[in-house]
Amino acid sequence: MNVLIVTSSVNYVPENYTLFLQELTQRVPQHLKGLLLLKVPFLKMVKPFLGLLSLGCLKSSVTIFQNALGSSFSKKRETLFAQLNIPILHAKDANELWILDWILDWIQSQKIDLIVNARTRCIYKTPLLKTPRLGCINIHHGLLPVYRGTSCDLWALEEERPSGYTIHMMTPEIDDGSILSQEIIAQNSNSNSDYMDYLRASSIAEGKALASLIEKIEASDSLEGLPNICQHPIYCKSPTWMEMLHMRRRGILF
Numbered sequence: 001m002n003v004l005i006v007t008s009s010v011n012y013v014p015e016n017y018t019l020f021l022q023e024l025t026q027r028v029p030q031h032l033k034g035l036l037l038l039k040v041p042f043l044k045m046v047k048p049f050l051g052l053l054s055l056g057c058l059k060s061s062v063t064i065f066q067n068a069l070g071s072s073f074s075k076k077r078e079t080l081f082a083q084l085n086i087p088i089l090h091a092k093d094a095n096e097l098w099i100l101d102w103i104l105d106w107i108q109s110q111k112i113d114l115i116v117n118a119r120t121r122c123i124y125k126t127p128l129l130k131t132p133r134l135g136c137i138n139i140h141h142g143l144l145p146v147y148r149g150t151s152c153d154l155w156a157l158e159e160e161r162p163s164g165y166t167i168h169m170m171t172p173e174i175d176d177g178s179i180l181s182q183e184i185i186a187q188n189s190n191s192n193s194d195y196m197d198y199l200r201a202s203s204i205a206e207g208k209a210l211a212s213l214i215e216k217i218e219a220s221d222s223l224e225g226l227p228n229i230c231q232h233p234i235y236c237k238s239p240t241w242m243e244m245l246h247m248r249r250r251g252i253l254f
Helices: 013-029 042-054 056-067 072-082 097-109 126-130 152-158 195-220 241-250
Strands: 005-007 030-040 088-091 114-117 137-139 146-149 164-167 179-188 234-236
Touching: 005 013, 005 152, 013 030, 013 195, 030 072, 030 241, 042 056, 042 195, 056 195, 072 088, 088 097, 097 126, 114 195, 126 137, 137 241, 146 152, 152 179, 152 241, 164 195, 179 195
Parallel strands: 005 030, 005 114, 030 088, 114 137, 146 234
Antiparallel strands: 137 164, 164 179
């Protein structure tokens, strides 16, 4: 089975999400046929860096600084794939029409069966969703079907409820599609109040779970999951600076 991993060139996860990719390259290298990095402009990271720094969130601000400047963490991700002779692709946005055509052509030429969206906020358009033989899946950092949107894991830690991730099939609707895998990383904020440590642990767990899921999908040659239906879903969004300051005072470390 041929798999394309899509992730952001820069994110706020410790070591730039390298630990996640490391698990994949160690466990299922034979299935990885490409790494597509969606560019995040340096200037786009300046505001969150300065904002977090002003709040005294040293760990997260240092992480963003390291990742944005193309530190060894960023280069290590590409090295992991280059050492295995797996193509590394670069794009501004997977959905821009002038890029979309060549992405679709590449997916078809490489006979990609599955695309994995990991740590991007890119909304895939229907042509891209339908191009891989089996479809596209997403790693959502919240517990579906209830918690949808962004920063679900952070709000879960703040509200002292279970926090984790969900791997689900992608449809044109956000956070929609059958649930393929799910794991709780922290039961409540008291068990893990350091968000950077939480993200590091989650990255490793996500890599292991995705590797197992890829092997399962290969064996069945299909995507089969549980219904992603909730009568009263809760939508989360990225916290404001004031909300983050409140979290800091409550004991959540960034």
